[in-house]
Amino acid sequence: MATGTPPLTDAAPALRPVARAPLHEAIAERLLSHVVQSDLKVGDRLPGERDLARRLGVSRTTVRQAIVVLQTQGILEVRHGGGTFLRDLDPTSGPLARVVERRHRLPAVLEARRALEIPIAALAAERRTEADLAAIASGLDLMRREVANGDIGLEGDGAFHRAVTEAAHNPVLAELMDRLQEAVAETRGESLSQQGRPPRSLADHEAIAAAVVAGDPDAAADAMRAHLDHVADLRLFEIYPPAQDAQEVPR
Amino acid sequence: MATGTPPLTDAAPALRPVARAPLHEAIAERLLSHVVQSDLKVGDRLPGERDLARRLGVSRTTVRQAIVVLQTQGILEVRHGGGTFLRDLDPTSGPLARVVERRHRLPAVLEARRALEIPIAALAAERRTEADLAAIASGLDLMRREVANGDIGLEGDGAFHRAVTEAAHNPVLAELMDRLQEAVAETRGESLSQQGRPPRSLADHEAIAAAVVAGDPDAAADAMRAHLDHVADLRLFEIYPPAQDAQEVPR
DNA sequence: CATACTGGTCCAGTCAGTAGACCAATCTGA
DNA sequence: TCAGATTGGTCTACTGACTGGACCAGTATG
Structure with a gap:
């Protein structure tokens, strides 16, 4: 039997044909x-x-x-x-x-945030280091001070989510979040400028942080999910109804 | 001064010379x-x-x-x-x-795939059009033919996942998946070259497709989750173990 | 309406990559 | 031991994508 080369069922994906555009x-x-x-x-x-x-x-x-x-x-x-x-x-x-119109993009961005940030919260609860926890606490603190000042807390909100993302210790997810960053800032602004939203968001953040500190991935995921539900809830979908561009197949 | 040629201040980064390796x-x-x-x-x-x-x-x-x-x-x-x-x-x-570095990123890539593709499957089940279903069926078919030929089914696998992503009708999620495309291809090759894996993957795909056709988002998410669990079941680090960088906080 | 743009077409040349033949070194098994 | 198969080494003819021009045909504009 050949010792160096793999046997008959020789699946070597690296040696598949190269395609050149x-x-x-x-x-x-x-x-x-x-x-x-x-x-x-x-x-x-x-x-x-x-x-x-x-x-x-x-x-x-x-x-x-x-x-x-x-x-x-x-x-x-x-x-x-x-x-x-x-x-x-x-x-x-x-x-x-x-170039897609804004009103079509917002719900899509929120869906993408849910997709990324819920697993990120769970991973963060599993993997957070002392430094991560300090960064999360600091983000929380920043938003607390902003809200106390009657500010909408944009900076603190951003710092908190960034810290949680870091704590997940997954560079790929972090890069994707970066990619979303611009759009996220937009939804964040929409959300936080709603009446009474910042204190509510702060409470959400505290719940997320607590679950991450406790090292409970499920609780962290749930807390993040709840938070994003609140963010998405609002009147966003009244103002920007989801795109109904194509015929769905009836189920 | 030459007025016909574009001014030096005409910065159009997309029009810089192309380099071909x-x-x-x-x-x-x-x-x-x-x-x-x-x-x-x-x-x-x-x-x-x-x-x-x-x-x-x-x-x-x-x-x-x-x-x-x-x-x-x-x-x-x-x-x-x-x-x-x-x-x-x-x-x-x-x-x-x-090359080794890229390989070390594969677990992170797989986590990102789970984050994106599970919601994508659910959304696809809710939003798929006739055209989407046709594309999904065609991807399934391609992989079926490849596997029947003893091939590992790289093309069909890719086509299937792309079709499902399209069916979710979320351009943001689609773009993020696109961003991952190269890395995902690597996880794909890695997984499908395992002994007996392609037929198993095909069966997974059929389950996902069935749930999407049925318009059952929860079933689609579950099927996608199961599929990615199977894909993630690799023995990647026998040769080049990744560096253990930071201490986690004990829970 | 002259001129200077624009795209449309054609052609000879270059060069990376292909396909195949053939040689030289080495491995393998009777 | 030695013949045949298999390996890398070299060469050549060929293909085809791409180049770099020339030249024609529309169109805009002073």
Whole structure:
């Protein structure tokens, strides 16, 4: 029997065929990024093909291939002699999510917060170190002082959630939370500016912290869930009804 | 001054030149992954160049280029007529460090997958459209065919999870999953290359799909949880144990 | 309406990667 | 021991993506 190499059922995932995307796909991706980053609106003109080719360090032919791709997807419109124009943005695809309208995004962000922060709270209860607990206490304290001053407690709220995230000791979850950060700040602002919300939120935080200190993952998860329910409850869903864009299948 | 060319202040980061890595670099990376995943020891032999070329879907010339790279880095040793051997592997530094590091992140990645995909499954059960169900069925089918062919079903697995993510109709969660995509692919390969795993995974998928079709969010979440539990059941750290960094507080 | 842009098309050339043949070293088993 | 199979080493012809131009055809604009 072969000793060095694995036997017949030789599943070596690292040795599966490599796939290499053609260059124009990378260029198409870049063009989309450019559209989003430059905040181009429908009808706006893109730079000329020669300009794009020079800036992207690629031949004009390749740029054209990329444009054809985006054209067939209905995203760009090409006018001979006129230029290339933004025709439509498909909000369901990839990083373009940021152009999705706010009222559709808020519930989605809240769902994502629940998905990430409930497990984070549970993990934090399991893994927190002394330093983590100190950071959590400090975040709690900051919000306490802010609320006492009649402030809405944005800073303390942020510090607390960051400290809990750190305490989960999972760099991947932490990175995803970072990614959500911008949007989270938005929902946080919405929530905390509601009448009577900050003291309530503070109480929620104290419950979460208590469960984390006690090292009780289930209680921590429950407390975080309750907290996010309160955040989500409010009038958010009245103001911003969830997107009802596609037909669901009746159950 | 040239007015035709864009001004220097025209910072469009998305339009910077694209860089494309040569194929043999990707191959070298793959070979390193293979070394780590297959738990090769110093002195062990790698598969022959012809075999590698066939499995990686690349020409022998390219494989040789990759081997030369790893040879000059002192990682591989090539013996004419004998084969290619692992010469030295220092997981604490050099190119292997990155591969090992990535591997150490896999448990964290799996936790993140649980956090995201369990709610995603539940949401998918609530919101799936006919088109979503078709995409899910198609992913299922692809994996069924792959497994029937004795393949480990990497493609089908990916297609299935992507389809479920789409069906959740939450662009934020979708983007976060996208962000994880590369790391998730690694957990996938790691899991599916275990003996007898692909058929089991397929059965898990069928359970998830059934719950989504039935529109039962709780069942879908449970099925996804069970599936990810199975996926997470790896023996990852026999070779390169991660560093134990911080003391947890006793509960 | 002249000019200077725009996209549309074509073509010769470059170069990474492929496919296969063949040689040289080495391993293996009768 | 030795023949045959298998390994790495080298070379060549070929393919195809991509390049870098030239040139044509629309369109905008003074």
